[in-house]
Amino acid sequence: MSEKKRPALDPAAEAARNADRKSNAGPTPDPWEACATLEYGGDRSFAWSVREQVVRALPEEKARAEQSLLKALGRKDCTEAGRAFLCQMLALVGTSKSVAALAPLLKDPKSADAARYALEAIPGPEVDAALRDALGSLSGNPKAGLIGSIAKRRDTTARAVLAGIRENPSETPIVREAAARALDHLTTAKS
């Protein structure tokens, strides 16, 4: 088996590689991963880079963008600001493939809003099912927000459960009000 011949680098590239070896700077982080640790008020230049890649993604590039966002979202050190940003990007390119990763976030009051930023924009019955499923896990404000997303998506299959919430005296007034408004909204939706 003959040894593969390495392609020759042009002199400029070779010089750049040699110079890079001598650099005392750290490696460039993966911008997608760096977004996970975004802090309020901090350097958002990597987030900018990711945002540009997302909004300019060609149809065949969207799946890879979605994967990269989900990978970053899965990091244990994901910050509140980072999670919100990643979910806002998923709102643009997310598909039903994102539901499995977002559903647990939706059930946690600390991350439910961020998950909705993504899920509310993603079409498909898998999303509707995840939103309905989270109703039993949330209470108070996050639940009211969740109900608003269900109504906005015009998920008429949620009528019965929303009617139950509206009539349930153990729910907070804001949740019952949200359920009542959602039902009102859904009356004009097609079954």
Added chain:
Amino acid sequence: MNSPLSLSRRQFLQKSGLAAAAATAPLILPSGLRAQKAPSKQITVGIVGSGNIADSHYGALLGDKENVRIIAVCDVDRERRDEGAARVNKTYGNKDCKAYADFRELNRRDDVDTVFVCTPDHWHALVAIDALRNGKDVYVEKPMTLTIEEGRALVAAARKYNRVAQHGTQHRSMKRFHDVAEFIRNDGLGKLHRIECYIPPNNRHVGATWKPEPVPAGLDWDMWVGPAPWRPYSSLGSHYNFRFISDFAYGQVTNWGAHYLDIGQWAMNADAGGPVEVEGHGEFPSSGLFTNATNVDFTVRYANGTPMFCRTRYEGGGTSRFVGERGWLDISRGRMSASNPDLLREMQAPGKKIQLELSNNHHDNFFSCVRSRKKPIADVEIGHRTTTVCNLGQIAMVLGRKLKWDPVKEEFVGDDMANRLRGRAMRSPWALT
């Protein structure tokens, strides 16, 4: 985080006016419950949002004591609401005007006929829809809403509750803008080649990063952020400067664009429709607190092929130029000029075939419609369509590509991502429904 809606059930019911029927009544006021209430001689006003833009209303409203009476002021900043109420009470020589921290309390007062929505943009839709639901007529500052979805929801609410809703684009009630739109509609410039709109620059430079700060005493920051994505307080990213942060507003695209693009819409007879195509390029900052385009440049195109562009002008403020085969017309708040003085004389000539409604005062027009129940000069649908044009430009600049728009379906054609940008999920507990 404080819950903006952590009202007790008793408080909630009291504020909803439903305490007497607490056991079985639905929690929402039925549609039209107050819809036929006729205003008395003096129309009462509640002002929600008592900052920069409200200043422009206080003077006019307080000066019309015979017809109008401000009885409630609301702001999430205690200092601002107290100042607003004090200003009103000083003018009237009493203490009748009450200050509120929560707009829902103001909206549930039976004696408030009209609500002026003067909050930051991200609150416009929710405050206005809540007011409509409670039987109020509304005057909504520009831009009418932050997103296209919000705009359609606001129009639907105004129609559902049969209320008067005026968009705060007062150029519609300035004669020179009326005259130009009417002149264009009557082919005064011959074939219209293009409309050029110039808006002031966005943003101010405040550094590459920013630091969260303690919330000032008396400011309910959680309520200020409201339906927008959460962020900690910063003095540079709140009052006034909110407009440079895309979570809250789209900068001068919607701030001044709402005025100048609105006259273009009027001249193009597009009040119930809009353009069919948009493309644009914005220069967005890649770091720092402010996120809106520092340099705006987008063009919408109407079905007849006429383009209307919107660009940042670094000196001279907002203006519009209408360019046709007979020359051009320049118009701004301060002045009007033409390539040929004859055009200005022709513009004033009577007997035009197409005559547009003339209003000489945006407030008077609103209050007149509150009494007559007619649609105002900048009706909510018109406001929504103009705000949509601003949004189309914003979305095209964000995406950096040409987009086709269906103004009937209010959908982008063949661009899923653009369609997703027509709305956004709200932070809990807020919702558009």
